[in-house]
Amino acid sequence: MVEDIVKSLGFLCLGSRFRRIGERLQADTQRIMEEFGVPIQSAQYPFLAAIDRAGPLTTGQLAQAVGITQPGATRIISQLQELGYVDMQTSVEDQRRKLVSLTRKGRELVDYSKRLIWPRIERAVSELCEDLSGPILEQLTAIESELADAPLANRGKLDKGQKS
Amino acid sequence: MVEDIVKSLGFLCLGSRFRRIGERLQADTQRIMEEFGVPIQSAQYPFLAAIDRAGPLTTGQLAQAVGITQPGATRIISQLQELGYVDMQTSVEDQRRKLVSLTRKGRELVDYSKRLIWPRIERAVSELCEDLSGPILEQLTAIESELADAPLANRGKLDKGQKS
DNA sequence: AAGTATTATATAACTTGTTATACAATTTGT
DNA sequence: ACAAATTGTATAACAAGTTATATAATACTT
Numbered sequence: 001m002v003e004d005i006v007k008s009l010g011f012l013c014l015g016s017r018f019r020r021i022g023e024r025l026q027a028d029t030q031r032i033m034e035e036f037g038v039p040i041q042s043a044q045y046p047f048l049a050a051i052d053r054a055g056p057l058t059t060g061q062l063a064q065a066v067g068i069t070q071p072g073a074t075r076i077i078s079q080l081q082e083l084g085y086v087d088m089q090t091s092v093e094d095q096r097r098k099l100v101s102l103t104r105k106g107r108e109l110v111d112y113s114k115r116l117i118w119p120r121i122e123r124a125v126s127e128l129c130e131d132l133s134g135p136i137l138e139q140l141t142a143i144e145s146e147l148a149d150a151p152l153a154n155r156g157k158l159d160k161g162q163k164s
Numbered sequence: 165m166v167e168d169i170v171k172s173l174g175f176l177c178l179g180s181r182f183r184r185i186g187e188r189l190q191a192d193t194q195r196i197m198e199e200f201g202v203p204i205q206s207a208q209y210p211f212l213a214a215i216d217r218a219g220p221l222t223t224g225q226l227a228q229a230v231g232i233t234q235p236g237a238t239r240i241i242s243q244l245q246e247l248g249y250v251d252m253q254t255s256v257e258d259q260r261r262k263l264v265s266l267t268r269k270g271r272e273l274v275d276y277s278k279r280l281i282w283p284r285i286e287r288a289v290s291e292l293c294e295d296l297s298g299p300i301l302e303q304l305t306a307i308e309s310e311l312a313d314a315p316l317a318n319r320g321k322l323d324k325g326q327k328s
Numbered sequence: 329a330a331g332t333a334t335t336a337t338a339t340a341a342c343t344t345g346t347t348a349t350a351c352a353a354t355t356t357g358t
Numbered sequence: 359a360c361a362a363a364t365t366g367t368a369t370a371a372c373a374a375g376t377t378a379t380a381t382a383a384t385a386c387t388t
Contacts, residue, residue, distance in 0.1 A: 002221070003218060004228075005217065005229045005230060006210055008217075012282055014186075014289050015187075015188075016186065016210055016230070017231075018182050018185045019182070019190065020231050022180065023346075023374095027179075027346080041373075042179065043180065046170055046177055049169055060336060065167060066169060066170060067168060067184050068184065071378095096382070097383095098336085098337070118176055121176055122176045125178050129301075132300050133299065134297060136300075137293075143300075183374085205344085207343080224366060235345090235347085235368075235369075236346075237367095239345095258354070259353060260352070261367085331387090332387080333385080335383080337381085338381080339379085339380075340379085345372105345374085346371100348371085348372100349369085350368080350369075351367090351368080352365100353365080354365070355363080356363070
């Protein structure tokens with residue numbers, strides 16, 4: 001067994017470590033979405049959620065809401081448009097702006113997700129992080145070792161209150 | 165100002181959030197490396213550190229040590245080879261294995277980094293995370309708001325013991 | 329009102345990760 | 359000892375972010 005250098009180096013490699021945990025969580029989330037037959041990428045979800053929560057938003061506002069750069073947002077929006085979940089219309093007052101809104105199909109996906117999928121994901125992740133406390137490095141170690149034991153998809157399957 | 169949806173959704177978007185923090189930290193680290201004129205990418209550093217710490221390693225062992233997949237490791241190793249920091253030789257006992265080791269140039273970069281750069285990065289990151297405690301979501305919020313105030317490159321400039 | 333500066337989106341090229349798969353070398357089973 | 363399975367690395371295609379830059383629309387300045 002080889003030493004986990006990123007873990008050992010601690011603060012020095014914190015960026016790599018955050019990133020690999022993020023990628024792992026996104027991949028595991030994708031797995032859960034596949035179980036439900038959701039036909040989008042996990043990175044696309046926050047865009048639908050943002051519009052659901054705030055109403056139609058421009059490309060720039062979406063980039064800001066999701067916390068990525070504008071070119072990244074532009075690409076994801078055009079994928080979602082391609083898939084028929086959102087449509088765009090040029091703003092009347094300012095023709096540079098494009099307002100992105102949910103189509104009927106997009107609204108249906110969001111409603112379904114809010115009802116069944118998002119609670120499931122949230123349960124899995126909060127189960128993973130529950131009772132975590134203390135210094136950040138220790139929490140990261142705990143998260144990674146939990147994930148090594150069982151992926152997200154094996155967690156949070158039960159509704160609150162249920163027992164195994 | 166638009167709501168930060170990834171932050172608001174909490175556990176539901178934890179993967180995206182980890183990833184964006186990791187990317188931010190890697191980018192900021194890169195900035196510090198540029199100040200020192202280090203001619204590599206921040207993602208390549210852990211490979212050099214791993215070999216420095218454990219001696220020559222195979223491609224697979226490096227992938228494991230750094231915590232990424234083997235194809236990713238293969239690419240980074242060949243970049244480092246291209247740049248002249250490592251070289252590879254086929255193992256004698258098992259000709260499938262390639263042992264990666266530091267060249268003289270690689271060793272010089274590692275020695276210089278250990279002396280000047282890594283401590284600098286470590287100070288910056290630990291200053292960023294110091295005194296953090298409590299639930300993971302709160303720590304992430306604190307980290308992101310700290311980074312919004314001042315990038316890593318503006319932190320940890322002083323040696324331990326010094327006062328501003 | 330015209331010319332310049334700014335803003336919003338789009339596009340191109342790159343980075344760093346991924347999965348799936350091919351291929352060669354070694355190991356295992358009969 | 360040979361065939362089949364396994365292992366280690368490489369390659370291809372993709373995902374999701376980045377920076378730098380182009381283009382069109384709007385806003386400012388004089």
